[in-house]
Amino acid sequence: MGTLYAIFVDPFMQMGSAPDLLVQTLWEGLVAGVLYALIALGFVLIFKASGVFNFAQGIMVVFAALTLVGLYEKGVPAWIAVFLTLGVMFLLAVTIERVVLRPLVNQPDIILFMATFGITYFLIGFGESLFGGNPKQMIAGELGLPRGAVEVKMLGGFVAFQKIDIAAAVIASAMIAGLAVFFQYTRIGRALRAVADSHKAALSVGISLNQIWVIVWFAAGIVALVTGIMWGARSDVSFALEIVALKALPVLILGGFTSVPGAIVGGLLIGVGEKLGEFYWGPLIGGGIESWLAYFIALAFLLFRPQGLFGDKIIERI
Amino acid sequence: MRAPDAVAAGDTLLAVDNVSLRFGGVKAISDVSFDIRKGEIRAIIGPNGAGKTSMLNCINGFYHPQEGRITFKGETRRRMRPYVAASQGIARTFQNVALFKGMSTLDNIMAGRTLKMNRGFFWQLLRYGPAMAEEIAHRKVVEEIIDFLQIEHIRKVPVGKLPYGLQKRVELARALAMEPELLLLDEPMAGMNLEEKEDMCRFILDVNQQYGTTIALIEHDMGVVMDLSDRVVVLEYGRKIADGTPDEVKRDPRVIDAYLGVAH
Ligand SMILES: Nc1ncnc2c1ncn2[C@@H]1O[C@H](COP(=O)(O)OP(=O)(O)OP(=O)(O)O)[C@@H](O)[C@H]1O
Ligand SMILES: [Mg+2]
Numbered sequence: 001m002g003t004l005y006a007i008f009v010d011p012f013m014q015m016g017s018a019p020d021l022l023v024q025t026l027w028e029g030l031v032a033g034v035l036y037a038l039i040a041l042g043f044v045l046i047f048k049a050s051g052v053f054n055f056a057q058g059i060m061v062v063f064a065a066l067t068l069v070g071l072y073e074k075g076v077p078a079w080i081a082v083f084l085t086l087g088v089m090f091l092l093a094v095t096i097e098r099v100v101l102r103p104l105v106n107q108p109d110i111i112l113f114m115a116t117f118g119i120t121y122f123l124i125g126f127g128e129s130l131f132g133g134n135p136k137q138m139i140a141g142e143l144g145l146p147r148g149a150v151e152v153k154m155l156g157g158f159v160a161f162q163k164i165d166i167a168a169a170v171i172a173s174a175m176i177a178g179l180a181v182f183f184q185y186t187r188i189g190r191a192l193r194a195v196a197d198s199h200k201a202a203l204s205v206g207i208s209l210n211q212i213w214v215i216v217w218f219a220a221g222i223v224a225l226v227t228g229i230m231w232g233a234r235s236d237v238s239f240a241l242e243i244v245a246l247k248a249l250p251v252l253i254l255g256g257f258t259s260v261p262g263a264i265v266g267g268l269l270i271g272v273g274e275k276l277g278e279f280y281w282g283p284l285i286g287g288g289i290e291s292w293l294a295y296f297i298a299l300a301f302l303l304f305r306p307q308g309l310f311g312d313k314i315i316e317r318i
Numbered sequence: 319m320r321a322p323d324a325v326a327a328g329d330t331l332l333a334v335d336n337v338s339l340r341f342g343g344v345k346a347i348s349d350v351s352f353d354i355r356k357g358e359i360r361a362i363i364g365p366n367g368a369g370k371t372s373m374l375n376c377i378n379g380f381y382h383p384q385e386g387r388i389t390f391k392g393e394t395r396r397r398m399r400p401y402v403a404a405s406q407g408i409a410r411t412f413q414n415v416a417l418f419k420g421m422s423t424l425d426n427i428m429a430g431r432t433l434k435m436n437r438g439f440f441w442q443l444l445r446y447g448p449a450m451a452e453e454i455a456h457r458k459v460v461e462e463i464i465d466f467l468q469i470e471h472i473r474k475v476p477v478g479k480l481p482y483g484l485q486k487r488v489e490l491a492r493a494l495a496m497e498p499e500l501l502l503l504d505e506p507m508a509g510m511n512l513e514e515k516e517d518m519c520r521f522i523l524d525v526n527q528q529y530g531t532t533i534a535l536i537e538h539d540m541g542v543v544m545d546l547s548d549r550v551v552v553l554e555y556g557r558k559i560a561d562g563t564p565d566e567v568k569r570d571p572r573v574i575d576a577y578l579g580v581a582h
Binding site for chain 2: 187190191193194196197198200201202203204205206207208
């Protein structure tokens with residue numbers, strides 16, 4: 001009885017009795033969720049266009065952030081370092097298309113998946129040898145990202161919004177909107193959607209898959225850089241960030257591997273669910289809940305909707 | 319609108335020479351040769367599994383035959399890539415409709431203009447100036463095709479929601495948007511009712527006559543084949559068993575045995 005009360009009643013009583021804390025928790029969940037959503041978005045872009053499950057997406061986040069900070073430490077001005085990093089991400093996309101995707105096209109999906117493991121370990125090694133393995137400070141201030149917090153009096157208390165979090169939310173939303181416009185209204189966007197729908201039809205009208213792959217991997221690289229900057233500004237830049245990137249998996253399970261809105265909503269749900277769980281239910285289990293709760297939420301969800309939130313219904317043709 | 323043709327009407331546009339294609343132990347095509355002349359409608363017929371679709375796949379670069387040569391507009395390529403085939407002027411439709419299901423009819427057909435558009439990446443990002451002018455020019459061509467195929471009413475509908483007959487028509491529209499020199503149609507009338515079939519026959523004839531497009535047509539309906547085509551090549555078990563005008567082919571005893579005898 002006491003346990004049931006502690007699980008099913010007490011947390012909600014707490015939420016009701018201190019609504020300002022609840023808002024604070026929700027906000028932090030949303031901000032984490034935005035960043036999960038960005039990582040998942042990188043996965044979805046690549047998966048839709050090439051059918052490749054890109055295990056390296058998380059590492060691309062770290063690699064991009066590390067390159068940016070590393071270049072800055074080597075004396076390159078902050079904004080020039082951003083553009084150089086974009087250039088590096090573009091080169092990475094071209095290289096991956098040439099060296100990995102093109103030779104492996106028509107191989108079973110699992111081979112391509114394994115190849116992305118290769119990319120992951122290559123990036124870790126390459127990043128470390130260029131920029132060293134020590135955690136670094138993100139150059140948030142130099143890039144003009146705000147510091148400090150805004151305190152808002154509400155619901156009988158104070159809720160603190162970190163300015164960097166507000167910036168993260170705004171920039172992420174802008175980037176998602178930008179991508180949506182790009183997909184919807186440009187020729188290349190149309191070609192990307194075409195490839196996602198049918199490879200053979202896309203080929204038959206003369207869309208070059210190779211070119212499309214470079215573009216989506218580059219787009220995923222840009223997303224990775226933005227995610228890396230935002231995430232790095234909240235903690236610091238090191239390969240430990242990779243753990244965070246693995247949070248994208250439950251987001252994808254929730255949102256479906258092929259759905260951009262799914263990645264966004266899934267990211268937010270996981271972010272919020274995780275922070276609520278950690279804050280209100282965590283003490284019952286003695287903490288540590290954050291590392292597995294996301295998977296728990298996603299798997300529970302999977303029992304009811306195997307195709308995810310917005311994923312296409314899976315109909316196996318027999 | 320059309321570029322001046324390098325190949326004069328009646329000359330060979332495409333030549334298939336001694337082509338063989340195997341999948342592991344399965345011989346899909348064995349030593350087949352035939353040609354397609356500029357401006358004609360060339361039917362490819364044969365029983366199920368005869369290798370008709372495989373032949374189209376070789377012509378537009380989806381499959382690479384182990385032996386033989388394919389020459390298009392005088393140029394022979396060992397391994398034709400689909401991208402190259404498309405940019406050389408070969409368009410096609412598929413036996414099991416292959417459309418961009420999530421996109422509207424209009425967007426599907428616009429996708430057929432891909433190779434005709436060449437404004438750079440950054441202009442497109444801006445959606446301004448030349449890129450905008452280009453989009454508008456292409457829209458005009460696409461609207462003409464939409465008029466021609468009478469699909470105005472479904473311009474904005476996602477094609478996944480359309481009935482099968484209309485999907486086939488959108489697929490034809492997308493291929494036409496490429497302004498192809500050679501149009502490959504894989505059973506364009508399969509699964510259609512009589513009225514839809516008649517419409518489709520008329521469209522195919524009109525495309526051939528109005529735009530002078532050369533057409534290779536796979537079709538099971540003998541009546542349609544006899545009515546539409548100038549010449550017919552007959553495949554059976556991956557081999558060519560007859561080649562000629564519809565009348566010649568119809569009278570060929572091997573064809574009667576292998577194909578007509580069974581089908582009728
Ligand atoms: N990708 C492939 N892999 C393996 N075998 C194939 C492949 N494509 C075609 N085949 C085989 O090649 C042979 C010819 O098939 P194809 O589809 O070309 O026949 P078709 O004449 O188009 O028949 P239908 O009238 O049924 O469409 C068949 O035995 C088929 O199983
Ligand atoms: Mg076929």
